[in-house]
Amino acid sequence: MSATILDGKATRNTIFAELRQRVDALRARGVTPGLATVLVGDDPGSHAYVRGKHRDCAKVGIESIRVDLPATASQGEVEAAVDELNADPACTGYLVQLPLPGRLDAGTVLERIDPAKDADGLQPVNLGRLVLGEPGPLPCTPRGIVELLRRYDVPLAGANVAVVGRGVTVGRPLGLLLTRRSENATVTLCHTGTRDLDAELRRADVVVAAAGVPGLVRPDSIKPGAAVLDVGITRTAEGLVGDVAPETRETAGYLAPMPGGVGPMTRAMLLLNVVEAAERAADRA
Ligand SMILES: NC(=O)C1=CN([C@@H]2O[C@H](COP(=O)(O)OP(=O)(O)OC[C@H]3O[C@@H](n4cnc5c(N)ncnc54)[C@H](OP(=O)(O)O)[C@@H]3O)[C@@H](O)[C@H]2O)C=CC1
Numbered sequence: 001m002s003a004t005i006l007d008g009k010a011t012r013n014t015i016f017a018e019l020r021q022r023v024d025a026l027r028a029r030g031v032t033p034g035l036a037t038v039l040v041g042d043d044p045g046s047h048a049y050v051r052g053k054h055r056d057c058a059k060v061g062i063e064s065i066r067v068d069l070p071a072t073a074s075q076g077e078v079e080a081a082v083d084e085l086n087a088d089p090a091c092t093g094y095l096v097q098l099p100l101p102g103r104l105d106a107g108t109v110l111e112r113i114d115p116a117k118d119a120d121g122l123q124p125v126n127l128g129r130l131v132l133g134e135p136g137p138l139p140c141t142p143r144g145i146v147e148l149l150r151r152y153d154v155p156l157a158g159a160n161v162a163v164v165g166r167g168v169t170v171g172r173p174l175g176l177l178l179t180r181r182s183e184n185a186t187v188t189l190c191h192t193g194t195r196d197l198d199a200e201l202r203r204a205d206v207v208v209a210a211a212g213v214p215g216l217v218r219p220d221s222i223k224p225g226a227a228v229l230d231v232g233i234t235r236t237a238e239g240l241v242g243d244v245a246p247e248t249r250e251t252a253g254y255l256a257p258m259p260g261g262v263g264p265m266t267r268a269m270l271l272l273n274v275v276e277a278a279e280r281a282a283d284r285a
Pocket residue numbers: 141164165166167168169170171190191192193194197210211212213216230231232233234262263264266
């Protein structure tokens with residue numbers, strides 16, 4: 001038995017077609033959604049991600065604005081770029097590509113983003129809204145994971161979900177999303193202090209691996225038939241590798257592979273956040 005593949009690319013394409021219609025409807029109301037990216041420095045991986053986001057925008061009809069700053073940019077220069085986008089009516093949503101070069105304080109930059117223009121859902125006010133259950137942009141990777149499971153009818157209500165990693169972009173907000181009443185999962189958040197990781201994983205109906213450790217999840221780590229989502233990404237000499245050992249495909253019931261699973265969904269959810277923010281702005285106008 002081999003796992004059913006949770007195909008993030010195909011699902012992303014479906015979502016893009018849905019978004020294109022919503023963007024057309026916004027344009028008919030005189031609103032043009034525009035996504036901006038702020039990229040600091042010349043990390044090739046970050047450049048590739050940002051290029052991909054602009055390509056995605058073109059596919060669904062969202063305008064895009066690129067702000068590229070040199071690796072030598074000061075904290076004040078990055079904050080000035082954020083202030084400019086907050087004031088720019090052509091920018092309805094934006095993100096600051098992470099990680100920032102080490103000497104810059106990412107927390108202060110994220111706090112400065114206008115919560116109404118936060119495409120990532122990582123601005124502290126929006127993380128607070130997530131905790132409170134109030135509407136707002138949702139963190140893209142967790143939202144992409146929930147959306148992928150929903151579209152393949154993988155049940156979450158009452159399910160035991162083990163999440164490996166408590167990072168701010170994936171694991172911790174995913175725990176918050178999955179424990180909403182609308183999802184109703186029971187979540188175990190695992191990290192380096194977890195005493196017996198495999199014991200937690202074997203209890204789970206759904207395993208989400210977001211640690212950035214190649215081979216962390218193996219066939220004997222999971223309950224046979226479980227849904228496994230590979231989120232972690234590690235750059236090696238052989239290319240990008242996930243957290244899930246390839247043989248796990250034979251034991252899992254569902255597998256979101258890396259590449260081709262959660263990554264494309266993350267990008268789709270970024271654009272969904274931008275479209276939703278533009279719709280909220282149009283409703284207010
Ligand atoms: N596919 C996609 O769309 C995306 C993928 N990613 C990838 O997902 C991964 C997680 O991202 P992010 O949350 O930002 O990363 P962080 O580095 O912030 O978090 C990693 C987490 O994994 C935990 N961890 C590390 N090693 C182990 C281990 N051996 N056992 C158990 N837990 C462990 C850490 O525990 P502790 O807290 O104790 O240190 C930490 O909580 C990265 O590989 C990143 O590249 C990120 C965003 C999008």
